Amino acid sequence: MNAAESSSQQSWFVSNRHFAIEFLRIFLGGLLFTKGYIFIENINEIYGLIEENMEYSSFVIAHYVAIAHLVGGLMLLFGLYTRLASIIQLPVLIGAVFFIDTQDTMLATGSQFEYSILVMVLLLVFTVYGGGKWSADHRIIRKKKKK
Numbered sequence: 001m002n003a004a005e006s007s008s009q010q011s012w013f014v015s016n017r018h019f020a021i022e023f024l025r026i027f028l029g030g031l032l033f034t035k036g037y038i039f040i041e042n043i044n045e046i047y048g049l050i051e052e053n054m055e056y057s058s059f060v061i062a063h064y065v066a067i068a069h070l071v072g073g074l075m076l077l078f079g080l081y082t083r084l085a086s087i088i089q090l091p092v093l094i095g096a097v098f099f100i101d102t103q104d105t106m107l108a109t110g111s112q113f114e115y116s117i118l119v120m121v122l123l124l125v126f127t128v129y130g131g132g133k134w135s136a137d138h139r140i141i142r143k144k145k146k147k
Contacts (some may be wrong), residue, residue: 029077036069079135086127093120
């Protein structure tokens with residue numbers, strides 16, 4: 001490969017790197033939406049888990065967790081108010097990392113600790129980065145600028 005081919009490949013990767021972050025946002029949104037659906041299906045287990053680990057109302061927290069994942073996951077999937085969707089879900093993941101998953105041994109079989117940290121970090125990334133070029137946010141902002 002000569003220098004010109006290498007340079008053109010590099011410029012293609014640089015100009016199209018947003019595809020990776022867009023895919024990650026869409027994937028994370030779908031994953032969180034699915035997790036929210038699973039939480040709704042197993043709401044009694046969520047009540048028990050919350051009651052074991054926290055002194056707060058399990059009814060309120062369980063419903064907040066499920067709704068935040070369902071609605072926030074859809075918002076991330078479409079890139080609609082991406083930063084808000086990420087911020088709304090951060091308390092859920094902070095709770096999972098510091099209150100729920102602290103019982104699990106790190107890197108143990110069946111542990112959700114690493115998953116929770118990964119999702120929390122990705123939510124922080126999208127809180128800073130926003131929706132990206134393929135998001136509803138970008139289309140809305142672009143329409144406002146045209147007016």
